[in-house]
Amino acid sequence: MHVAIQNSERAKVEMSIRDEKLVGLNLVLALIALGLGYVDILSNVSGHSIMTPYIAGSLQGVTPSYSAWGTTIYLIGVALGVSLSKPVSGRFGEIRVLSIGFLFYSVISLTCSQSETVYFYAPCRFAFGAIGGILAAVAQAVAL
Numbered sequence: 001m002h003v004a005i006q007n008s009e010r011a012k013v014e015m016s017i018r019d020e021k022l023v024g025l026n027l028v029l030a031l032i033a034l035g036l037g038y039v040d041i042l043s044n045v046s047g048h049s050i051m052t053p054y055i056a057g058s059l060q061g062v063t064p065s066y067s068a069w070g071t072t073i074y075l076i077g078v079a080l081g082v083s084l085s086k087p088v089s090g091r092f093g094e095i096r097v098l099s100i101g102f103l104f105y106s107v108i109s110l111t112c113s114q115s116e117t118v119y120f121y122a123p124c125r126f127a128f129g130a131i132g133g134i135l136a137a138v139a140q141a142v143a144l
Contacts (some may be wrong), residue, residue, distance in 0.1 A: 034098075035143075037098075041105075041132040041135055041139075044074065044128070045071060058116070059121055060116060060117055060118070062118050066118050069122060074125045074126070076126065076129065077125070077126040077127065077128065077132070078132055078136070080130050080133060081130040081131060081137070082133040082134070084130070085137035086137075089141070097134065097135075097138050101138070105128070111124050112125060
């Protein structure tokens, strides 16, 4: 009985935390951070397309057509990430997904930049896209 009371009180506290809205300066700062992250995720496609010849040269000299697969694989990851965003944010909460997601996004970005072979680069780009897709959808939902 005691455990049931604790669980119901815990649920009430969690509900009240979810119902709190950002206002004033906190809202402005949150929207700026979300906007910058969202722009970074979206600009990754066009930025990668421009950098394809340079990326090819750093991936043990593969041709630019192999490096161009990075854009395709990234977009496949984004499509998967967007479809996973609702269940993931429902399970873990939007703020937690954004906080941890941007951390993972940064780590995967660093990993992609350090890739020396196309065989390591391609899966990193896929993970980069999947995390970016989740973050884009959740950031947009939080901003609205």
